[in-house]
Amino acid sequence: MARVGYGLAPGRSAEWTFVVGQAFIAVVPVSTSAAIVAKLNGRVDDARIDIESLVSLLPLSGEDAVPSFVAIAMGEPTDADGIPVSAVVRGAVAVDVFSVGGSRRFTDRGIRPWLLADFRAVIGLVIGSPIAAVVEPDRLDSGQAFALGEVEADALFWSFAEPAYTDAEPAGREPAAASAPQPEPQAARALAPVEIPETDTILRPPSSPEDTVIIRRGDRRERLADDESAPMPATDAAPYGFRLPDGNELRLDVAHYLGRRPRSPRITDGPLPRLITVASMTSAVSGTHLEIRQEGDTVVVTDLHSTNGTFVLTPRGKRLRLGSGQSLAVVPGTTVDIGDGNIIEVLSASE
Numbered sequence: 001m002a003r004v005g006y007g008l009a010p011g012r013s014a015e016w017t018f019v020v021g022q023a024f025i026a027v028v029p030v031s032t033s034a035a036i037v038a039k040l041n042g043r044v045d046d047a048r049i050d051i052e053s054l055v056s057l058l059p060l061s062g063e064d065a066v067p068s069f070v071a072i073a074m075g076e077p078t079d080a081d082g083i084p085v086s087a088v089v090r091g092a093v094a095v096d097v098f099s100v101g102g103s104r105r106f107t108d109r110g111i112r113p114w115l116l117a118d119f120r121a122v123i124g125l126v127i128g129s130p131i132a133a134v135v136e137p138d139r140l141d142s143g144q145a146f147a148l149g150e151v152e153a154d155a156l157f158w159s160f161a162e163p164a165y166t167d168a169e170p171a172g173r174e175p176a177a178a179s180a181p182q183p184e185p186q187a188a189r190a191l192a193p194v195e196i197p198e199t200d201t202i203l204r205p206p207s208s209p210e211d212t213v214i215i216r217r218g219d220r221r222e223r224l225a226d227d228e229s230a231p232m233p234a235t236d237a238a239p240y241g242f243r244l245p246d247g248n249e250l251r252l253d254v255a256h257y258l259g260r261r262p263r264s265p266r267i268t269d270g271p272l273p274r275l276i277t278v279a280s281m282t283s284a285v286s287g288t289h290l291e292i293r294q295e296g297d298t299v300v301v302t303d304l305h306s307t308n309g310t311f312v313l314t315p316r317g318k319r320l321r322l323g324s325g326q327s328l329a330v331v332p333g334t335t336v337d338i339g340d341g342n343i344i345e346v347l348s349a350s351e
Contacts (some may be wrong), residue, residue, distance in 0.1 A: 004146045006153035008202040014094070014152035021148060023049050027057065027070035027093060027127050030152050036064055037150060044148050049073055049083075051086040051116070060090075060113055068092045070127055071340060082121035090114040098124035128155030238349035240299045240332065242292055243341050245278065249351075255293035257304070258338065263289045284308050284339030292336075292344070299346055301336055302327040 004020055017037055019026045021044040028036065040056045045047055051073040058066045068091025082099055087106060089095060090113065095106040099121050108115045108128060146156075159325035239251045250256065255273040257264065260283065262275040273293075279283055286306040293300055303310040303322040310322040315333035322328060330336075332348035 003159055005157045006144055006146050006151050007155045007157070008153045009239070012154060015154050016127075016156075017150060017152050018127070018146075018156045019044065020146065020156075020158075021045070021049070022047055023074050024054055025072040025074075025125070025127070025156070025158065026054060026058070027156070028066050029068055032066055033064040036066065039094075041150055051088060055088050055114070062279075066090075070095055072127075072305050079217050082123040085119045085122045085125075086116070087116050087119065088116050092130065094128065097122055097127040098126075124157075124159040126155060126157055186304075200291070239348050240294050241347040241348055241351060242299075243345040244276065245344070249347065250276070252292065252294040252299065255267040255291055256343070257288055257291055257340075259289035259304070259306075260285045278338070278340075278342045280340040280342065282340055285342055289338050290336065292346075298329050299331070299334075300327050300329050301334075306338070308339050313337070 003275050005196055006018060008014055017028050017030050017032060019028075019040040020038065021040075023046055024043065026040045028040075029084065036057065036059070043054075051071060052083070054071045054073055057091045058069050058071065060066070069089075070093050071088045072095070073086045075086070078082050085097070087095060087097070089106055089108045091108060093107075097104050097106055097119055099119070106115075106117060239253050241249055241251045242256075243249050254271045256276055257273045258276045258278055260278065260280045262277060264272045264275065273291065286304070286308070288304050290310055291300075291302040291304055293302075301310070301322070303324060303326055305324045309324075312320045312322060312328055312330065313335045314320070314330065320328065330346055332351070334346045336344045336346070338344070
């Protein structure tokens with residue numbers, strides 16, 4: 001069903017070891033311990049593997065710690081154009097994710113221990129260093145077809161159709177006659193260089209309430225200093241809004257902190273969040289419990305290390321629990337429960 005190819009830029013040594021299985025792709029530096037690569041190769045024939053099992057094969061500490069990696073677990077095809085994919089990224093590596101609607105670049109954004117995202121309908125992937133993955137794909141002019149197993153290269157291309165190879169003909173195929181006109185391969189269109197603006201992050205409007213992005217965060221202070229303290233990216237999109245339990249509606253012109261006694265972060269370069277106090281007779285709501293913000297043209301809710309957690313109900317009825325420090329991209333119609341009957345409804349830009 002899928003086709004895989006890899007590229008090695010002329011005059012350069014391979015930077016990554018790619019291990020491709022029936023249901024996963026793992027990417028580690030070429031210096032990674034042979035024992036870890038062997039463990040990944042041992043799962044190549046598995047028809048199914050979840051993202052947790054895949055990441056568990058990549059140690060984060062000790063002698064064999066892997067400082068940078070990509071782990072991609074592929075789900076079963078659905079009615080959508082493409083397949084569901086769960087991806088984890090850590091360190092100096094990038095994944096460019098292609099769907100029918102366009103592309104997005106997925107990096108760890110400095111989040112530790114890693115960043116995890118779910119994509120609903122993927123038709124192509126390009127994996128490599130943040131510079132070479134999409135900005136300079138034409139330099140990968142030793143492209144080769146690849147099946148299952150292990151290979152060392154600069155970048156890897158995955159798609160439903162044939163990848164856009166440059167010099168080499170994929171193994172097992174007869175060269176096409178010179179006089180026969182050949183249609184442009186689908187992957188050549190899908191994996192063409194894409195101009196991606198700085199504000200185009202992985203937190204884009206989901207195409208369905210089930211297409212979500214969850215960020216696993218490390219230390220809250222580091223996150224505030226690196227991300228939430230930064231000015232929100234400029235956007236022409238009208239601000240979304242949300243409805244409080246008392247019926248009041250607010251627009252997301254700035255980030256909002258909700259809680260029993262909310263406080264602003266100590267470190268900030270941009271606009272301070274608007275503080276919203278909610279009643280909590282049993283103290284189920286933490287002092288500073290939840291952040292709601294508009295990032296680009298997406299609404300993101302974040303549990304601010306609350307004591308009792310945050311529960312999200314999607315418009316389709318799927319209930320999710322945000323762990324301490326987790327973020328979730330949501331769509332209008334989503335409700336967020338922070339305890340003591342305090343339910344916040346996310347509104348569209350037009351409401």
